[in-house]
Amino acid sequence: MSAPDYYFALIHARTSIPNQWVEGFYHQLDLEVRRRADPPHGLRRGSLYYPTAGDARWALEAGIPSVRVLVPLYSREFLHEPPPDFGDRLYQPGDPATMPFVHPVLWEPHLPARRVNGLAQATSLGTAVQEYGDYGMVAICRLSAYTEELRQLIEELADRLVTAAENPDQVPPWLRTRPELPMPARRSPAARFQITVVRPRGRGVDWSPFGTDVGWVTDRARDAAQRLSLLPEIVLGPAAPGSVNGFHDTAGVLLLDAAVLDDPPSRLIAEGMLRDMPSWMTVVMVMVIRPDGDDRSHELVAQARAMTRNGVQIARDAREFQRAIDEAVIKARRNFLRSRRSRGPWGDLP
Known part of the structure; x- marks a missing residue:
């Protein structure tokens, strides 16, 4: 009998040492998801997060448990060299509505190309917080002036993750809503x-x-x-x-x-x-x-x-x-x- 799924997995551009801002964001999101969780059969409270590249490699070799939603933190480093546990999903055509669902977060304000998976969902998370689209989630995590905005974004994302994870037979509302996005302005090639x-x-x-x-x-x-x-x-x-x-x-x-x-x-x-x-x-x-x-x-x-x-x-x-x-x-x-x-x-x- 297979083990129950976890609610979500947070995926980011990992290095050999943990990123304190990613860790802080993950722990707050995990706490909010646990508060809302009412897991049905086949689901268990909790989530997956590997703080370093070494941790992720060891987990991949051992076999990563199943999750209902993937939450990649889109940054310049992430798009340049996608982590191995998400690389095959980054440029999938459209936004697949099959599990695991994908709900990215704009970690940095450098918007990727339109074809990147889940950009509409990532952008829609911050419709009520302009600073999210302007500066990215990492800036909001770092600046104490945005404490209330950070709480609002984490609560909204936690609501979305719990609804999607506990109703795997339904396409999440945030996947069905795909607002038209302006084409991102041309940016200088990455150094x-x-x-x-x-x-x-x-x-x-x-x-x-x-x-x-x-x-x-x-x-x-x-x-x-x-x-x-x-x-x-x-x-x-x-x-x-x-x-x-x-x-x-x-x-x-x-x-x-x-x-x-x-x-x-x-x-x-x-x-x-x-x-x-x-x-x-x-x-x-x-x-x-x-x-x-x-x-x-x-x-x-x-x-x-x-x-x-x-x-x-x-x-x-x-x-x-x-x-x-x-x-x-x-x-x-x-x-x-x-x-x-x-x-x-x-x-x-x-």
Whole structure:
């Protein structure tokens, strides 16, 4: 016999650390839903929420329980790289009226294209609160001046979720009502940030050289870019798309696994990439120091620095990597902007 469904699942653009504003919004919404809940057979009080990318990955591997309504928080990061538990639903044609129902929330005021699933429902939530459409839910969560508006929006959304979850055989009223929306104004293309990973053959972009409790270094790099409101794209060199040398015309960093230098075929590829990469990119070499390998580590550092004109930052442990990647992202972004200015007029960033 299958387990009863949950009322809803909150889905957002997750990183390796929890987002305090998302967490606060979720807990208030969950509380309001529980207050209204009168679960019939096949439904149980409660909801699903995974605060970090790692939590979501583990849940997906184990099997996520069923829910009646999905509540994605639409933001620039979400639309750029949809979470795996919602990616296949983002661009579904129309607004499917089959379970699980989808009721998005405009987390940021950057309206997506009309074809994004559930935009009408997301917008209709704030018909009585203009600030919701102007500034997005995250701004209302952050500013104490909007406490009453936040309460109003959460209560309205909770009412919608409970009605939909407890009546799965009926199309929710908020799905039947699809108001015509003005086409969103043209916006500048999002500023992207390329994280190129160079590792020995057969290895993927994600690895945890400093222990699984620390997490993937690519997650740390993604977080560093997102803190500057950049949209990171992680690619595995030398298969990265873009120009002939494998790099986009965009700011970026290169994560070099030190193990590449001990693998001759991979080393040749790495040497070519380091030689040809754009001048604005920065390099962070990730290496793990063995107790008896101090001389070898110095040798690898010297080799890496000799292979690139851009300089190399070395990360031997998790703390060093965090400092190095933060500095590398800031430097790469600054160098890229300077490069664009020196090449002539530059309008929208790629």
